[in-house]
Amino acid sequence: MSKRNSNWGNTLQGRFLRWMRFGWEPMDVLLIDKMSQDRDESVNDALSAAENLRDLQLSEKYNADTAIEHSIMQELDEWSLSKGRKIVNRLYALLSVTLCVTVILLLLETVIAMPMRGVAVSPTNNEVSQRYIEEGMEETGAVNIVAGMILDYRAFDTLGESTVLFIAACAVLILLRIDRDKDGRPTQELIAAEEDDRSHEPKSDRILQGSAMILTPVVLLFGIYVVLNGHLSPGGGFSGGAIIGAGLILYLNAFGFAKASRFFSYKTFALITLLSLSFYALAKAYSFYCGANGLPSGIPLGTPGSILSSGLILPLNICVGMVVACTMYIFYAMFRKGGI
Amino acid sequence: MDIFRLLMLVTLVICAIAVSLTKNLLSSIIVYMAYSLVMSVIWILLESPDLAITEAAVGAGVTSVLFFVTLKKIHAIQGESSDEQAQQ
Numbered sequence: 508m509s510k511r512n513s514n515w516g517n518t519l520q521g522r523f524l525r526w527m528r529f530g531w532e533p534m535d536v537l538l539i540d541k542m543s544q545d546r547d548e549s550v551n552d553a554l555s556a557a558e559n560l561r562d563l564q565l566s567e568k569y570n571a572d573t574a575i576e577h578s579i580m581q582e583l584d585e586w587s588l589s590k591g592r593k594i595v596n597r598l599y600a601l602l603s604v605t606l607c608v609t610v611i612l613l614l615l616e617t618v619i620a621m622p623m624r625g626v627a628v629s630p631t632n633n634e635v636s637q638r639y640i641e642e643g644m645e646e647t648g649a650v651n652i653v654a655g656m657i658l659d660y661r662a663f664d665t666l667g668e669s670t671v672l673f674i675a676a677c678a679v680l681i682l683l684r685i686d687r688d689k690d691g692r693p694t695q696e697l698i699a700a701e702e703d704d705r706s707h708e709p710k711s712d713r714i715l716q717g718s719a720m721i722l723t724p725v726v727l728l729f730g731i732y733v734v735l736n737g738h739l740s741p742g743g744g745f746s747g748g749a750i751i752g753a754g755l756i757l758y759l760n761a762f763g764f765a766k767a768s769r770f771f772s773y774k775t776f777a778l779i780t781l782l783s784l785s786f787y788a789l790a791k792a793y794s795f796y797c798g799a800n801g802l803p804s805g806i807p808l809g810t811p812g813s814i815l816s817s818g819l820i821l822p823l824n825i826c827v828g829m830v831v832a833c834t835m836y837i838f839y840a841m842f843r844k845g846g847i
Numbered sequence: 848m849d850i851f852r853l854l855m856l857v858t859l860v861i862c863a864i865a866v867s868l869t870k871n872l873l874s875s876i877i878v879y880m881a882y883s884l885v886m887s888v889i890w891i892l893l894e895s896p897d898l899a900i901t902e903a904a905v906g907a908g909v910t911s912v913l914f915f916v917t918l919k920k921i922h923a924i925q926g927e928s929s930d931e932q933a934q935q
Contacts, residue, residue, distance in 0.1 A: 653895075733900065741897045743897065745901055746904050750908075752909060753908045756912055838913060843916045843919075843920075
């Protein structure tokens with residue numbers, strides 16, 4: 508950037524920049540540049556007079572052209588301000604109504620085309636779902652068929668979902684995080700964000716803190732219960748993780764960033780999510796690779812119904828739960844302040 | 848039970864329409880929370896408690912909180928600013 512050559516104004520970039528800044532001028536400037544250059548080069552030229560004449564004609568023609576262009580632009584402006592706006596508005600309304608009606612008709616058509624409920628030949632009643640229902644508990648060891656399905660038969664889908672959440676959290680971090688500068692000092696933006704947060708959020712609110720003191724442990728315990736009992740009762744990694752995340756958000760709201768950052772920093776986030784996702788991927792890699800279901804994991808399935816049963820489903824539930832909880836907390840912290 | 852189911856479905860439709868027709872953004876988020884709660888009850892009626900728990904936690908809990916924070920960021924919560932002005 509520092510090494511601009513002397514002819515920089517005539518390069519593509521220079522012309523583009525001038526066009527950005529001055530609108531119509533660059534052609535003018537260019538022509539003048541060219542004319543002056545031509546004149547410099549052709550001072551002793553015998554043809555200079557003819558060239559000058561040609562330049563003059565060119566510039567006159569150019570001026571006339573620009574005058575016409577300007578008048579056309581003005582007319583266009585007037586038209587778009589008065590009549591055009593009305594037409595565009597009406598067109599816009601018409602198009603949006605058409606779009607809505609089309610989408611509604613398409614969706615209704617899809618619903619009508621779906622197989623009726625309870626028909627024996629519909630795809631929901633084929634041999635795959637029958638097998639899942641009949642032998643799912645035996646093969647996966649999970650009493651909750653849904654957990655057995657999403658973390659054993661369809662574990663690949665769940666890995667994809669957790670990865671999507673992780674990527675979303677990373678994108679939010681990239682977009683909204685306000686960094687310190689190179690020396691580690693807070694920037695103006697960061698100070699302004701913290702000031703804004705401090706002035707708008709409740710500072711040691713008695714009611715909020717009292718209720719959070721009672722509610723947070725209960726919410727967290729319930730979330731952990733839902734995660735750990737994912738293979739026995741309704742729930743599982745995703746819902747339990749969301750509950751834990753909500754509990755963390757409640758704690759952060761009541762007690763502020765200073766206390767919350769003692770146990771949750773960027774490092775915690777990175778460590779927990781990366782460890783969980785890599786454990787998940789490693790534990791299931793072989794069965795993903797060969798596309799096989801029901802490979803022995805080395806962990807005994809145990810008796811269905813006890814907490815330590817169903818092989819890999821319990822650790823995978825914990826992994827998913829931790830990823831979801833961290834993601835929810837990061838979303839909230841980034842949306843609110845742009846930092847932890 | 849049929850009456851309860853019908854009531855829930857009608858409430859769901861009313862909530863869904865009210866979300867889009869409410870002028871105040873804050874109240875439309877609260878109506879949306881109500882929508883999520885009704886939806887989670889309907890999931891239980893449809894015998895899928897897993898979805899019900901997720902709907903209650905994500906739809907009614909975390910999503911609404913994120914909406915609230917966003918509203919605060921874009922200074923769209925009306926009552927707060929007028930209160931501050933009154934104090935000053």
